[in-house]
Amino acid sequence: MQEPVSEYPLLEKIESPTDVKKLSNAQLVELAAEIRHKLVHSVAKTGGHIGPNLGVVELTIALHTVFDTPKDNFVFDVSHQAYVHKMLTGRQSEIHTIRQYEGLNGYMLRTESEHDCYGAGHAGTALSAALGMATARDLAGTDEEVVCVAGDAAFTCGPTFEALNNIAESTDNMIVVLNDNEWSIDKNVGALAKYFNRLQTSDAYEHIHRKATDLIERVAGKGVRKLVNRVEEGTKGLFAPSVLFEEFGMRYYGPVDGHDVEALISIFQHLKGRKERSILHIITEKGRGWEPALANPGKFHGTGPYEVKTGATASGTPTASDVFARAVTDFAKEDEKVVAITAAMPGGTKLEILKKELPKQYFDVGIAEEHAALFACGLATKGFKPFLSIYSTFMQRAYDMIIHDMALQKLPVRLCMDRAGLSGDDGPTHHGLFDIGYLRHVPDLVFMQPKDEPELRDMLWTMANYEELPSAIRYPRGPIAGVPVEGEPKLLEIGKSEVVEDGADVALFGLGTLFSMAKETRDALEAQGISTALVNPRWIKPMDTTCLEEFARKVKVICTFEDHVLANGYGAGVIEHLHDAGIDVPVVRIGWPNEFIDHGNVPALRAQHGLTAEAAVEKVLKALG
Numbered sequence: 001m002q003e004p005v006s007e008y009p010l011l012e013k014i015e016s017p018t019d020v021k022k023l024s025n026a027q028l029v030e031l032a033a034e035i036r037h038k039l040v041h042s043v044a045k046t047g048g049h050i051g052p053n054l055g056v057v058e059l060t061i062a063l064h065t066v067f068d069t070p071k072d073n074f075v076f077d078v079s080h081q082a083y084v085h086k087m088l089t090g091r092q093s094e095i096h097t098i099r100q101y102e103g104l105n106g107y108m109l110r111t112e113s114e115h116d117c118y119g120a121g122h123a124g125t126a127l128s129a130a131l132g133m134a135t136a137r138d139l140a141g142t143d144e145e146v147v148c149v150a151g152d153a154a155f156t157c158g159p160t161f162e163a164l165n166n167i168a169e170s171t172d173n174m175i176v177v178l179n180d181n182e183w184s185i186d187k188n189v190g191a192l193a194k195y196f197n198r199l200q201t202s203d204a205y206e207h208i209h210r211k212a213t214d215l216i217e218r219v220a221g222k223g224v225r226k227l228v229n230r231v232e233e234g235t236k237g238l239f240a241p242s243v244l245f246e247e248f249g250m251r252y253y254g255p256v257d258g259h260d261v262e263a264l265i266s267i268f269q270h271l272k273g274r275k276e277r278s279i280l281h282i283i284t285e286k287g288r289g290w291e292p293a294l295a296n297p298g299k300f301h302g303t304g305p306y307e308v309k310t311g312a313t314a315s316g317t318p319t320a321s322d323v324f325a326r327a328v329t330d331f332a333k334e335d336e337k338v339v340a341i342t343a344a345m346p347g348g349t350k351l352e353i354l355k356k357e358l359p360k361q362y363f364d365v366g367i368a369e370e371h372a373a374l375f376a377c378g379l380a381t382k383g384f385k386p387f388l389s390i391y392s393t394f395m396q397r398a399y400d401m402i403i404h405d406m407a408l409q410k411l412p413v414r415l416c417m418d419r420a421g422l423s424g425d426d427g428p429t430h431h432g433l434f435d436i437g438y439l440r441h442v443p444d445l446v447f448m449q450p451k452d453e454p455e456l457r458d459m460l461w462t463m464a465n466y467e468e469l470p471s472a473i474r475y476p477r478g479p480i481a482g483v484p485v486e487g488e489p490k491l492l493e494i495g496k497s498e499v500v501e502d503g504a505d506v507a508l509f510g511l512g513t514l515f516s517m518a519k520e521t522r523d524a525l526e527a528q529g530i531s532t533a534l535v536n537p538r539w540i541k542p543m544d545t546t547c548l549e550e551f552a553r554k555v556k557v558i559c560t561f562e563d564h565v566l567a568n569g570y571g572a573g574v575i576e577h578l579h580d581a582g583i584d585v586p587v588v589r590i591g592w593p594n595e596f597i598d599h600g601n602v603p604a605l606r607a608q609h610g611l612t613a614e615a616a617v618e619k620v621l622k623a624l625g
């Protein structure tokens, strides 16, 4: 019987980079087409970073054609664009499991493959890590190549510049690829982005680009030196980036077409073994090869499942981010002192709403969370009301500024931590499971979490009117409880919990997103004749100790619920306080173990780690004896 004709005849034979090296240039072009087709159709089902990965197909093929991982090291910045690398390093048959529970991680992961020399997920780490690897190689006297791939927005990130400043003093031999597609998640921002953009649109670039491409066609495979010297001569002095990077002690090559696999192979063959600090500036298209992503690079930077034909994605219940951005925009309409800041995430935080309606009160500072926090402090000293919206996990970058600049000076910056709690698909680099731990102990700061959408808006309104101290709020990825927001926001009393149901045997304190789980737990306990109180704590700090002590003196067991690790979380604070108050009541806690939680869908991970009403009932009954 005839073998079925494969859709991916070349890709299916790629079990390792060795197989890539066997292909002719023409076959590599064909392989690129197969990879794009596979990516578009597979990510359509799983969701993921389709746009960035479509932009690096030729780059990744060329890298694996010329260099030899795992001996040579590839360090990708963020590594959200490493799906192609995974496909070429023995994982193409598993790419349909990317970001799925117990499937491939959406980022590079040292424990997933020997070809993944460095994990990531947060931006701006690649140059420094690659520099450390290059320096280690020099000290060890080995000869592997270290290649760092960083996007244009990675160059808006502080650590990248810290590495650039240090590179010439650390190694003489490293290759950097600047993958310039003009996009971060939104259009890239800042002086350097404008600079790169001018470069790409200048006549000189067109001239050089044509010449470089013509030359490659004529001399590819022969004296590549001629080609690169010509490009180098052609660009030296013509383009500021070459001056900029040469000031950092790096030899600048480019800009060249990042989709011309033959040209890229020629240039990498030239760069390999030159033992110099080089930066190759390539120009790519985010979403290349799939019309919906090309038309909307922002939407398809990272997306849920979509229709291949149209790019249509499911529209769901309003998310916490929608409620946040709508509320802040409404406040800003009434008060010109209300401003909002994002660190390159206008889409994810939904501050694109404010950007559209009140652009003067909107700021995108690039992937620069530390700077964003300090920028907000400066605004607050002049009487402005800055809402700083940064994902919980990325707010970790601004930890020192929160203590040293905000709390110590009592500057009323409003910290809005989106994606607080388990974020799911992105895995341990993105779960917002540590922010209670890194804020609960900071003096002179108030910190809250809403149980539903209307309370989220009430809390934001309370923050807008609170000038005494910095304030922080945490809310999850997606909807909170799916409760519609109506009417006008209410001011809440700071430090005052909401007692939803009274009870004499057990008291449940369900913080924020897990309030609904606490409610479900109460129903199950009441069904067993156990009188159960249900409290919406609202405030992580100042904790409502009056309410807590009142129940602790009355009931037999207290159970806390939080979408956070248990170590140094909300429940830990409850235990600390009751201990200090000399009240000896058993406290059981529902929350994440103090481990890094894998990627996957939230219900499966909650079930795996005991964040369910059933588990809570079991813990309470056990404590009741």
Ligand SMILES: Cc1ncc(C[n+]2csc(CCOP(=O)(O)OP(=O)(O)O)c2C)c(N)n1
Pocket: 052, 055, 077, 078, 080, 081, 121, 122, 123, 150, 151, 152, 153, 154, 155, 179, 181, 183, 184, 185, 286, 301, 343, 344, 345, 367, 369, 394, 397
């Ligand atoms: C510290 C940090 N802040 C924000 C993000 C969110 N983020 C992920 S990728 C990205 C944009 C990356 O743009 P670029 O480096 O140009 O790569 P491209 O996606 O364009 O290939 C951002 C802002 C992050 N991963 N890490």
Ligand SMILES: CC(=O)[C@@H](O)[C@H](O)COP(=O)(O)O
Pocket: 078, 080, 121, 185, 301, 302, 348, 419, 423, 426, 477
């Ligand atoms: C790679 C990165 O850090 C972002 O693209 C992140 O994946 C966005 O997360 P959300 O999908 O939760 O907005």
Ligand SMILES: [Mg+2]
Pocket: 151, 152, 153, 179, 180, 181, 182, 183, 184, 188
């Ligand atoms: Mg980019």
